[in-house]
Amino acid sequence: MKVAILTISDKGSRGERVDKSGEVIREILTAAGSEIIAYEIVPDEKNLIEEKLILFSDKIGAEVVLTTGGTGFSVRDVTPEATLSVIERPTPGFAEAIRHKSLEVTSHAMLSRATSGIRGKTIIINLPGSPKAVKECLEVIMPALSHGVDILYGRTGECANT
Numbered sequence: 209m210k211v212a213i214l215t216i217s218d219k220g221s222r223g224e225r226v227d228k229s230g231e232v233i234r235e236i237l238t239a240a241g242s243e244i245i246a247y248e249i250v251p252d253e254k255n256l257i258e259e260k261l262i263l264f265s266d267k268i269g270a271e272v273v274l275t276t277g278g279t280g281f282s283v284r285d286v287t288p289e290a291t292l293s294v295i296e297r298p299t300p301g302f303a304e305a306i307r308h309k310s311l312e313v314t315s316h317a318m319l320s321r322a323t324s325g326i327r328g329k330t331i332i333i334n335l336p337g338s339p340k341a342v343k344e345c346l347e348v349i350m351p352a353l354s355h356g357v358d359i360l361y362g363r364t365g366e367c368a369n370t
Contacts, residue, residue, distance in 0.1 A: 209357050211237050212246035212270035214260050216278035216287050217337065221251040228339040229276040236346050237274075240354075245270055252278050257290035265294070265330035271357045273330055277337035279322040287334050288321045295325030295332060299356075302333050302349050309348040310341065329360055 213233050219225035227249055234244055246268050250256045257278070264270045278287030302324035310317030322334035333349065335342050358364040 209237070209242040209354055210245045210269065210271045211242045212264035212268060212273045213244060213248075214257070214264065214273060214275045215247075215249040216252055216257055216275060217249060218251045218284065220249045220277075229335070229337055229342045232339045232342045233274050233276060233335070233346065236343065236350075240350060242272075252282075252284040252286055254286040254290045254293075257287060258294050261291065261294045261327070261332060265327045265332070270330050271361070272353065273332045274335055275332070276335045276342055279320050279334050279336060281319055281321070285321070288323045291323050291325065291332055291334055295323075295327050297326040299324045299326055299331065299333075301352075302331075305348050305352075306335070306345045309344060310336075313341075313344060326360065331356055331360065 213230050215227045215230040217225060217227065220227045230247060238244060246264050248260055250260055261273060264273045275287055278285045303322050306322060307317050307320055320336060324333040335345050
């Protein structure tokens, strides 16, 4: 898969915090054979997040965009709103599976507002901002994610319901 990673973090974008979550995504996806074609850190600004999601999807041609951070209750957490404004079709199963699995670890998982969807031929999925949570979430979605990409690109004769 061709993957773009977008970390949403005010402190990370200013160089005040190391982006450990983005690195976990990179390590797991690279080990799984994916190609990381873009990686950026932006502050929690809705318009900047939207611009990067559109760039990664429409111009760079990412098959998957994984975001990390900005999915909680803070006033600055606007990643879901930015994602919802650029997707064309929702894919609630990814976010539902992530929350379901995360609830086995912590009741705070219900505070996640993460979402997912399709823009053109790109699957966009919001992940949490914690490296540990990112790892747990990727373990849940990875088996279905590559199959979803194959379906989206017509690389399989199967449909999503089989």
